[in-house]
Amino acid sequence: MNSATRRVVVGLFAVLAWMPDVLAQDMSSSRRSGHLLAYREPTEILQPPTPEGGITIDELEEIALANHPGIAEAYGRVEGARGRWVQVGLPPNPQIGYSGQQLGSRGFAEQHGVLVQQEIIRGGKLRLSREVASREILRAEQELAALEQRVRTDVRSAAFAVLVARRQIELNMELVAIAEAALANVEELLAAKLASRIEKLQAQLEVQQAQVTLGNSRNRYASTWRSLTAVLGQPGFPERSVVGELVPDVGRLTWEESLANLQSTSPEIASAGAEVERARSALARARAEPVPNVTVQGIIQRDNAIGGTDGALQVTLPIPILNRNQGGIREAESQLGVSMQAMRRLELDLQNRLAPVFERYDNALAQVSRYRDQIVPTAEENLKLTRQAYDAGDVNYLSLLTAQRAYSQINAAYVESLGEYWHARTLIDGLMLSGSLSPPK
Template sequence: GGAAEQHGVFIGQEFVRGGKLCLDQAIVAMEVQRAEQQEAMQQQRVVTDVRFAFYDVLVAQRRDETANQLVDIARDAVATATALLAVKDISEADMMRSRIELQSAQLMLKNAGNRYIGAWIRLIAVAGVSDLQPQPLDGDVEQSMERIDADDVLARLVSESPEMAVALSEVERARRVVARARAEPIGNVDVQGVVQSDNGTGSSNANLQISLPIPWLNSNQGGIRQARAEVIAAERAVERLELDFKRRLAIVYQRYANARNQVVDYSADGGILENSRLTLDLARKGYHDGDLSYLDLITGQRMYFEVNLAYIEALGQLWSATVEIDGMLLKGSLGNGDAAKP
């Protein structure tokens, strides 16, 4: 219709300079690494909690067995007292004392059963196996353990803990952010090309445009300073974490050392457990021989009860501290975000 027609092709491409794309990828890579270490932290919390619960069940199992033994001892004492009362060798008051000791032992057995069931419920919860039924566990709470050295544990925490790995990955990410901020002023090259044909004149033309910004008044000083401040903050966080390791380890290691001392002193040859058993045997013999009173027998029996229960509690404390140390102080897998933090 006589109207001029024009058509053409426009092409544009931006060329990123200064290695900014590689730096962006490096930052994201450190964020991925940090997320992986956070996942490793949570996995370690789960393992620690399952081991906590496992040994809690073992200790409760041992407590229940001991409580049954104590009930048998108290029941034998009542039978002896009944026979002696029949021949007027003891008073009604002594008979009542023996019954009270038996009732106390039976109450102890009931409580031990409750603790055993409670320990199993906790194990089922942390293991995430709802159809698991309480059953005897295969384990020995009295197995010998090598002494743990606090300095070795601290060195392991600093070098192997996923918690430290998270903090170090944050330092490295912050350093890469600094490099990215320094590269920011390096302008990208923008290239544009146009090829155009004019049907009205029968001519064609092409244009090429290249633009390159010059960072004359803006060198991204503010962004660089902020990134450097983040590096310093991340490095300080690593230092604080090392101090926090020392603080937390000191608390757990004190529990470990105290419990270990108790277990060793209780279980050693000629230790508290053995002596309490000998005391009970001597009290029984002395009473039957007429050398000791019934009150002496009850006192020896009560001491034997208390020593055995204290020994079991010490075993529980020892395993609790040992598991927490082996788990690099990470626990609380079922807590919320704040509670799960060590």
Template sequence: MKRCLSIALLLATGCASGPPAIDAPVAESINTKPASNAANVSLAGYDESAEELAQPPAMLEPVAAAAVELTTRDVLTAESLETRALENNPAVSQATARVQALRGKWVQVGLPPNPTVGYVAGEIGNEGGTGQQGGFVGQQFITGKKLSRSRAVVSAEITRAEQELAAVQRRVQTDVRRSYYDALLAQRRVSLADELVRVTSEAVTASKALVEAKEVPLAGLLQTEVQQQDATLLLQTAQNRLAQAWRNLAAVVGEPGLTIRPLSGDVDKLPAMLGWEKQLARLQSQSPEVAAAMAEVERARRALSRARVEAVPNINTQVSVQYDDATEDTIAGVQVGVPLPIWNRNQGGIRQAKAEICEALRNADRVELDLHRRLADAFRQYSDAHATAQAYADGILPRSAQTLELVRSAFDQGELGYLELLTAQRTYSQTNLSYLDALSVLWSSYVQIDGLLLEGSLSEPLRR
């Protein structure tokens, strides 16, 4: 009977087996392509001598992960989920609509004012006659190339909006991958807990038989029952975690009704250790946040150029043709007028534009420092989790398995007692749970760094 109990307890090794042999580390370079070189701010060309300014072409194509054929109808991959998220996530559509709205604004701000037409009459009733009756046509001519300069400002706004769109796409990708790994690890945790419930139930059955045969005390049975209850509670919490992870995944994919399905992926294949300097340089050169901040600096500079010509007088013209009833002559009139910039030379607007340039420059500095700080936090979490997961995979899990095997062998030979075997089995199970926790932190921080620290696509409001 004692040997039967030891075999039942050893079945726990099936649920707590160490990770498979780790392949060669994945390359440090991130596989996910950046959003069309988002950080290389390609601002629309602006020539103050040009009469017209062409609307900038779309610089960012939608970042969509390549569609991947599913091996089965039910299994989902990270790439297929990314594709669906980029199509369904409302944050992407919202940012795209913002770019389209600004392109409409670009068209509008460059349009000249419409001409005016009207009726004009004078000397009505003079000597009982109808006086002078006729019509006029008026037109305001915009000077100082204000229209092209206004379009230059909006061009920079379009560039900034496109970088914000790239940031939203990155946020969606990060959210999908993080939720994907959370769900994948939650599935592993449920499998582990389910196996623990099975093993501890068999141990309880074997313990009852040993108690009836008076080979072990009642305390031994009570301990196995406690372990069974712990395993049942672990299974319940693991199932709750899986439900939460899947609901989060369904939300960021934009399909709240997405049902739980198996996910393909290998969380045991650890990524290579990332280098701080390389990741910092990558973040500074590719981050859409930096690109958007620099686009705002350019917008502010163009706004100053526009403000400086605001006081240049526009020319108002009017041509009229009238019929003089008294003399029976047709007469014409011409009016040309300009406002005199005596009191208002847009002094306040120029000062405001200069201050906005200073604000934009300081904001660009703030963004870079904030990225540096956020990367430091994420990089520390990644480094700690990578070291922990590597230690578990290379040493702790194999040694824990070996320890359990040795304790079982000693128990079979009567060298160790029943409580020592229970302790070894419980330690082995807890070691596997700790390994899953380390993997969770590892992949979460890796995905965050991979995604240029952009996350929270559904909680980040779009700036107006």
């Protein structure tokens, strides 16, 4: 083997020895550039608070974020995307093998050697593949952020449902007490022969009806609590008093501000934007595909014919004259257009989803304000005055019964409007993201 051949073979082995250092530097620089995005580990499972006292909605959110199985599921997808980023940037492994020629010459002309072969990726294809993978990481992280927001929305919605159910129990207990007091009053008047048995029967029916309604409200409370514990990811979470204020004391939302906030901060929009960038990077990768890779092979062998050692060097590359990845490029261009239209469709879909929810919010807020400031105080005063008039004998029992029923129905409607208000408000504040326990699409 002459000196020129020796230099080529030595250079080949130097290239192979240099490849791991290049890979390590590439991964290090990619970490610095943000392609390997750091992401926090799921926090440890939080324990329920001590039985003393209640639990706030913020504390419930923290418990749900730490225990919700969907969070761990989405985090696993982020880790999978990070693994793909590592894998797609790795160069092919070098190959080593045995070479034997002239094997039938009874040892006179046989050639035995060791070959080393390496494929060299050209056109920046490894770098471009990692560009695509980095966009997939970003998309997975935005999907995780969307799921976390879904969890928060579901927790807040369920917590306010518990508060509403609790207020309904309190209201129905009050109505039972009012009905029982009216029954006792009727019985006293009946004993004094100032009331009829019909009035007593009507009063008894009102008590029984109020007790049935109270039982239903207790069942509803149990149901809302079970739904809350499911969202928390802890079905056996012990019952606690949820600390929160039902009567809204926050500012009024406007349609323009709500829509602008939704379209600018929604994780769904961010995920769609990441998909557009992924498709753009995939197009660049498809256009680099026709750049041919180079395969270098070096052989060092013992040549019995000359009684010495020689070598061989072979360099090959495909000629892209038939297959220039025309179909792949066309597909990537199409996917980029699809992703851009999908993002536009999502923006319109968010507006479409927000519109009916904002209508319910507007209606509920108007109802809450009217009930709180005018209707409920009027019903309370009407019941008070009617009861006094009935005790004085100025009105009959039917008037008292009508006032009691009006008070009951008005307060029940007030509580329902509070529940509707918070359901709509939590959806708007939660960027229209809910349903954290539903399977991912």
